[in-house]
Amino acid sequence: MxxxxxxxxxxxxxxxxxxxxxxxxxxxxxxxxxxxxxxxxxxxxxxxxxxxxxxxxxxxxxxxxxxxxxxxxxxxxxxxxxxxxxxxxxxxxxxxxxxxxxxxxxxxxxxxxxxxxxxxxxxxxxxxxxxxxxxxxxxxxxxxxxxxxxxxxxxxxxxxxxxxxxxxxxxxxxxxxxxxxxxxxxxxxxxxxxxxxxxxxxxxxxxxxxTHPDRRQRQSVLKNAIEQALANGGTVMVPAFSIGRTQELLYELEGIIAGAKRSQWKDLEIIVDSPLAARFTKVYRELKPYWDKEAQARLRSGRHPLNFANLYTVDSHVEHEQTVEYLAKTGRPAIVIAASGMCAGGRIMNYLKAMLSDARHQVLFVGYQGAGTPGRDIQQYGPKGGWVEIDGERIDIKAGVTSVSGYSxxxxxxxxxxxxxxxxxxxxxxxxxxxxxxxxxxxxxxxxxxxxxxxxxxxxxxxxx
Structure with missing residues (x-):
């Protein structure tokens, strides 16, 4: 052997x-x-x-x-x-x-x-x-x-x-x-x-x-979680890896928007704040032949699952800082997808530092949070009114914390x-x-x-x- x-x-x-x-x-x-x-x-x-x-x-x-x-x-x-x-x-x-x-x-x-x-x-x-x-x-x-x-x-x-x-x-x-x-x-x-x-x-x-919940129901679970967060009038922060999870989320969000009847979704900004994720998404588009049959059918119907009207990307660091400040101050409803997936670095950290202590906002976890990562701490202690340490600073968690496990x-x-x-x-x-x-x-x-x-x-x- x-x-x-x-x-x-x-x-x-x-x-x-x-x-x-x-x-x-x-x-x-x-x-x-x-x-x-x-x-x-x-x-x-x-x-x-x-x-x-x-x-x-x-x-x-x-x-x-x-x-x-x-x-x-x-x-x-x-x-x-x-x-x-x-x-x-x-x-x-x-x-x-x-x-x-x-x-x-x-x-x-x-x-x-x-x-x-x-x-x-x-x-x-x-x-x-x-x-x-x-x-x-x-x-x-x-x-x-x-x-x-x-x-x-x-x-x-x-x-x-x-x-x-x-x-x-x-x-x-x-x-x-x-x-x-x-x-x-x-x-x-x-x-x-x-x-x-x-x-x-x-x-x-x-x-x-x-055992994961029925994955075929995940779009409705995601939709309900986001609508609950938006009812508070704030930003939904989604920590997601630049490759894989970001593209899956964009695909699901495009599906929700395409079928939505309420203007709340039609006008909602989906912000990808990650230059790397934007580059990966571009390559994903180029690799359409490797998509599954359902995704191919969407393309044939004239829809663009990874490139739709509500989608915005943030490139420069200056633009990133302006976006964090604007959303933190105004509480304008938006969904921000940023790396890293376990909150162990990347641009999501600046959103968390600016918004975790504000009850208007929401953190939505859609992936596994490894032990010892800030993401696991927020997931574990946030619903209990706890706190997390980010860059040596203690931040009380007042924002809502939701986990959608069907997206693993x-x-x-x-x-x-x-x-x-x-x-x-x-x-x-x-x-x-x-x-x-x-x-x-x-x-x-x-x-x-x-x-x-x-x-x-x-x-x-x-x-x-």
Whole structure:
């Protein structure tokens, strides 16, 4: 059985990085992500360093471009990695934008260095079509092929099938890395389809202990939450990641506005205050062929789900500061979508500092809030009249706080079980990663019960590091 080393993401929900040891000379790296929230060490710079041996790494395979899966890529290249960076065709367009932003925030603002780094990155990117086998290693020791399949998490996301054959023994092994799996009925993206089968499965477990509400009802839940907030005459602040969640929200809001009968919606400003999100949204528009059937139907009917009349973008920092000040003072009804999704930095922080202590306003969470992040604190303590510390300042939370869980981009417990159940050949070993301990342990129990009902044996590993 092939060995797998975890260099992050095994005992938490960030920092995903997994090394598949093929033989004494070959290995693959699946993702190389940044640690965030409670997963981040006090000495974060030391945690960023690539301290594991990369001499045998023949390729880095990217499941998707969220920062907790690609954020350590600059450090990997700085450590001397020169191999191919394999990803889906949409991810190949999105990855340079993500890494450029990551470089500016945590690495350097030197334009020449950034340009040189980006040139190296783009020279190493190898885009692979979905569903096609791609040869990574083919020599006298062994052969390795990979296949990328749609994961339904964000545009370009994939899970990875690895097919290895030892040249001497002719033994074969199939390993699947789930990356982050999406759930059925997500905006813009088709749901993931299970692979035929595998020997080992590395499975995410973010929501391994939860079941989402009916996702088909999420638009009405979102509409009701926003209307309740707007009744107070203030701004709805939506922390959202620049890629994935922002575009899903715009798609849903366009649907609400298109079907609305009340002028309250027809005249409502939807503000995207994130230059990065605006750039991602532009690329999303260019990648229409990868949208799902429902989104394609909207396009054919003449609607523009990611580019509609009520939508405004804020670009410059000066314009951002003016927007924060104007909305905080006037209480003009508006929806502001700004990064970051867990309130761990970005422009959303200035809105929160200006408006959290004003009862007219509302914070609307539509995604997972990691332990140790300001977003988790606001979500947990806001409804109790508590407070949060932002940039060393204590801010009393008087604004309303609402969470709409149906918008999670992650599969829930039942979706994760179905991913295994719908394989024709079930894995004999499942390694649970990318989840808090409670989520991993709950999913472990359910998987073992699933196998027991079918009279099958399985080893579920939930906390290996």
């Amino acid at each position: 092939l060995n797998i080393l975890h260099h992050g993401g095994a005992t938490g929900v960030t920092g995903s990085c997994h090394q598949l040891i093929l033989n004494s000379e070959h290995s693959l790296l699946i993702d190389c992500g940044l640690f965030q929230g409670e997963d981040a060490a006090k000495d974060s710079f030391e945690q960023l360093q690539i301290e594991f041996d990369i001499a045998t790494v023949k390729a880095l395979v990217i499941t998707h471009v969220h920062i907790d899966h690609v954020g350590r890529l600059p450090y990997l290249l700085a450590a001397g990695f020169k191999g191919p960076i394999i990803c889906s065709e949409p991810s190949a367009k999105l990855l340079p934008l993500v890494i450029e932003d990551a470089l500016k925030i945590g690495f350097t603002r030197n334009a020449d260095l950034i340009n040189r780094f980006q040139a190296q990155l783009e020279s190493q990117i190898v885009s692979v079509p979905y569903g096609k086998w791609h040869s990574v290693v083919n020599d006298p020791i062994g052969t390795t092929h990979i296949k990328l399949k749609r994961a339904g998490h964000i545009l370009g996301s994939c899970y990875v099938e690895v097919a290895y054959q030892d040249a001497a023994t002719r033994e074969k092994e199939r390993v699947v890395f789930s990356g982050d799996l999406g759930a059925p009925h997500a905006p813009l993206l088709p749901a993931p389809q299970s692979p035929y089968g595998c020997d080992q499965l590395v499975l995410e477990s973010t929501y391994g202990n939860r 981009a992650h599969a829930d417990q039942q979706d994760l079980l179905n991913f295994v159940k719908r394989m024709h050949r079930w894995p004999h070993t499942i390694r649970l990663v990318h989840g808090d301990q409670g989520a991993r342990e709950a999913l472990k129990s359910e998987l073992e019960a699933l196998y027991a009902r079918k009279g099958k044996d399985v080893e579920v590993v939930s906390s290996e590091w």
